[in-house]
Amino acid sequence: MESFLPRGGTRGGQWSDHRRVINRVLYRVRTGVQWRDLPERFGPWETAYKRHRRWSVDGTWKMLLSQVQAAQDAVGEIDWSVSVDSTSVRAHQHAAGARKAPPAAVPQKGARAGTNQRDPVLGNRPSGWRRWWHRRVPVTLPRRLQHQIHRAADGRCRPLALPLTPGHYGDGPQLEPVLGQIAITRNGVGQPRTRPDHLLADKAYTSRHHRHYLRRRSIAHTIPERRDQRRHRLNRGPRGGRPTGFDSEHYKKRNTVERAINRLKGFRAVATRYKKRAYVYLGTVTLAALLIWLRT
Known part of the structure; x- marks a missing residue:
């Protein structure tokens, strides 16, 4: 990846050794320690933190990931049987409490527009269901900040798209945004590839709108039908339409996205x-995905 890294620093200066700084960032991503607790053999922690933050903002990590994906696609190493799913990520107490920008209609002294805005990704789920003996009853759960990582993975458990949403967002409405982020550039002439050969998803993504969307893009899909949807279709008789095709053997391959989530949460x-x-x-998640691609 050395040929794709920036060569000059800010204000005409030179970067510190890329290998040493990236090793610091990878150590922190793997262990989750605070930046100040990085081992002294890596050097000043400020250098690693500023480099990671800067490359997360300007898209350097995302660019490196796209270069690796393009190289793998050029040699035919990407399995385009794509699976889609999401996972919840709990937010530590240190992730809360970001400063909020003052409203534009009420300017305050010393405030700069567009800075310190509220994080739009964090959300909470204040209620839920809990099993009590033989029945499920609604209970009120404590508010916990969390968000969702929606993920599209190829047949080799490697991420192709990683959008973030608040924790209270559902999986179904995010199918089109997830597929919209798949764009594997080609080394030669041509548009980036955005359409998988086959899509695997669970019942959270089953809907008439999604099936129309996939047929319009000529994407073969294997999505099971929910029990209530099947009952409503049968109750409507001939107006309910034909039953959805479902290949149970091919659906077993959807475990690739579950294994991909386990790799990412490692x-x-x-x-x-x-x-x-x-x-x-998001830069941290992208760097972890980049390391998964480099390992394979």
């Missing part, structure tokens, strides 16, 4: 969010 800085800003945490 990095402690990804499994628990410690950063206050969403773009810095």
